Amino acid sequence: MHNDAKVGTYIFSFIGCQSCGPLRFLQPFPTPGPSRLRYAPGSLARTLFRFLRAAAFLAAFAGILARADAPARARLVRAILSEDVTEQVTLVRELTGTDDPLVVQGLAAWRSGSLFLYPGPDGAAGQPFLSDGSVDPAGKAGATRIADGEPVRDATGTAVRFSAGELTAADTSSKLRKAIKVVLDLRAVEDPEARVRRDAVVKLGQEQESEYLPHFEQRLSVETVPGIRRVLMEAIALTQLSEADPKVRLGAVRRLVEIRSISSLEPLRQLSRKLQGGNEGDLLRAIQAAVKEIEEYQARANLYGTAFRGLSLAAVLLVAALGLAITFGLMGVINMAHGEIIMIGAYTAYGVQNIFRDAFGATGTGFETYFLVALPASFATAGLVGLLLEQGIIRFLYRRPLESMLATWGVSLVLQQVFRHVFGAANVQVNSPHWLSGSFEVSDVLLAYNRLFVIGFAVFIVVLTWLLMTRTSLGLQIRAVMQNRAMASAVGVRTERVNMMTFAFGSGLAGMAGACLSQIGNVGPGLGQNYVVDCFMIVVLGGVGSLPGTVSASLGVGVTDQILQPWLGAVMGKITVLAAIILFLQWRPAGIFASRGRGLEG
Secondary structure (H helix, E strand, C coil): CCHHHHHHHHHHHHHHCCCCCHHHHHCCCCCCCCCCCCCCCCHHHHHHHHHHHHHHHHHHHHHHHHCCCHHHHHHHHHHHHCCCHHHHHHHHHCCCCCCCHHHHHHHHHHHHCCCEEECCHHHCCCEEEEEEEEECCCCCEEEEECCCCCECECCCCCECCECHHHCCECCCCHHHHHHHHHHHHHHHCCCCCHHHHHHHHHHHHHHCCHHHHHHHHHHHHHCCCHHHHHHHHHHHHHHHCCCCCHHHHHHHHHHHHHCCCHHHHHHHHHHHHHHCCCCCHHHHHHHHHHHHHHHHHHHHHHHHHHHHHHHHHHHHHHHHHHHHHHHHHHHCCCCCCHHHHHHHHHHHHHHHHHHHHHHHCCCCHHHHCHHHHHHHHHHHHHHHHHHHHHHHCHHHCCCCHHHHHHHHHHHHHHHHHHHHHHHCCCCECCCCCHHHCCEEEECCEEEEHHHHHHHHHHHHHHHHHHHHHHHCHHHHHHHHHHHCHHHHHHCCCCHHHHHHHHHHHHHHHHHHHHHHHHHHCCECCCCHHHCHHHHHHHHHHHCCCCHHHHHHHHHHHHHHHHHHHHHHCHHHHHHHHHHHHHHHHHHCCCCCCCCCCHHHCC
């Protein structure tokens, strides 16, 4: 149902409601006690509020009545009652541009088969009507006439109500439904919402119908949104490609090249094939040159888009690998449960989302803030799990890398099964808040808000980690233990406490990486397994314990992986990246940025 028609229906129901209608403000507000004529405290304020509310609804109702288009309604009724399909199509096309909500609603209902006829007396022409949406206890619905918006009445003047079996739908044909669709689509070109206008222009432009040109040109003369102006110019040029005049078509080709219209590639190729062997050589050469130039532009746009997606993947890998780089570089522990700690962060975001949905509903300002709470909650939850893992298992296995690897691998299997049992084996749905949904376009490169947020968040985490390592006493102790554990212990550094805090911090970073992943991918029990290998590759490639190395390796692995996948496929792309890393480590075993660690101790 159209929005304006919905408003009209709601107003009618509001006015007709005895308990909430605008006249209710005249009723006294009784209070407990012997007298029911007394007014409760604050009743004057409530009376004023209800009066203002009634006035607002009546004003809105008056606005809709002011938009009523009697000639358009009469034309629609004639079209519905006509038995000539050609006349029906003609009358429907004349309704293009009408702003009467009842006419728009009637057209949509006619096209979908939900517009009905009430037969007139003695076989006279019937009354086209719509169901008004109200249903009485007997299951019968009220009806509103298309002609004047009044209820359908019988010969005695009584409002008629219908059950589903008593309704007779108005006939349509495929040709008529297409004409109605065109009218409704052209009306969408004038829609107040920018997204609706843009979608309608793009769809109609691809149809290349000459009758749409005046509507496109009229809209272009008043449109102010740059993105919609571009698609309007594109739609005009695409439509002009079907004109008979070669000069008009040549001008359209040049405009399509100027605006770099990727969606015009297929129409241009079709026109090029059609002109092969003809006598329009100049137009054919212009089209071929245009196709080549737009294809080159499309290839560049695809490359930049792939690089952007790779950059967002690199940002997630960076946050996930930072903690692993610190813990591996500090303690030499190969934590095979690191992927499951990432998974814990993602499921924490899912849990926070559900808590906020139960508290504030699925929409509204309260729910929109859930992800800002999910990030620190993921850090805290994953950090606590890492702390328990270090205190319960890993601290007993220092200097025993094989045993620690096997133990953490067992922990990873246990965690996967626990989450499968609690949440199920299927992926869970984590919805992005409104401010992380959607995207904007720059030179046909789609930049998603959630990926931009992940990139910015990764930069923030890198800066925060650098400040922790270089500007705090804990960072000084971590670096001292990494360089020489025995000497650090001899000068009073509590190495066990440093191990515990470092492992908790690294696990917390992995948890926040999982929360970020919940916004750009699926969340399931196997989430961590998809990223843990990449994290280890990044740590080794960048240099164990090196912050600059981890940043550089994350960028290299993430962007290269996304660029290779469209050409080689997902599996071969990862294999190629892994092979390149192995060859690089053969030449530089210490990684991009070699750092001193316990492995260099004498």
